[in-house]
Amino acid sequence: MAIKFIVKDPDSILREKAMTVTKFNANLHKLLNDMAETMYDAEGVGLAAPQIGISKRVIVVDVGDESGLIEMVNPEIIEKEGEQLGPEGCLSIPDLNGDVRRAQRIKLRGFDRNGAAFEMEATDFLARAFQHEVDHLNGVLFTDIADSIYDAAVRARKHEE
Template structure:
């Protein structure tokens, strides 16, 4: 598939709520596959459609765990519990990292690439990644939630 250019801040598309997906067809499948390849190429764990300039409620997450790649179409968080604070970065903000507070566990309702509705429960890092990508679909950037920014080299072990 194609590696797509990643849109960087301050592109307007990053701060606008996205439109619902209503067509589940081969062009959506191609887009999802290209988004996944783009995310891997950029060494990311998630990618939302606005990050490639498309204002649609589409996101992909793959944190490298047993869940593997998860495609989210029209996702909504229907339940959230607890609290976690940890480091986040964003492919649309190269070399910028900050500490962000999020829910520790979530339940998400979304559709898959065929339009079938599913519910997923996630906690820890997976919950963090999903919340970050859903924020993108709502036009919310992680920089609006940063408690403190990390200095260069602070995250390196």
């Protein structure tokens, strides 16, 4: 496993639609392992392959709950329900945060590292994290859809006061 460099906005790969994964092999397993290690090292809750410069439809998510690490290859959101508005940040846009409107509950379909298809549901923060990462696979950043954007350091200082 290896910690990878996280690509920062405005790198063009963050604006591209990532390519569908067709080979489920040792290279994919290494990519997933590297992505998880990179996400944990950066103290993030999700990471998409384009964020480490690789145009593949691969995400990892771990919001720190009982779900643990979730890997998903070629993820698709197939259902959305409800609405939530909440803060988001991004490892590829380290100085900004924003308030983003997302679905409260989603259903996803994708594949595990070995090519087995699966579906899962997510709500609340986990649903937010998945929607954020799937957006990355489509070249969308949270700053494109946020209701408001603010300097992360300024907001943190205000909360400390």
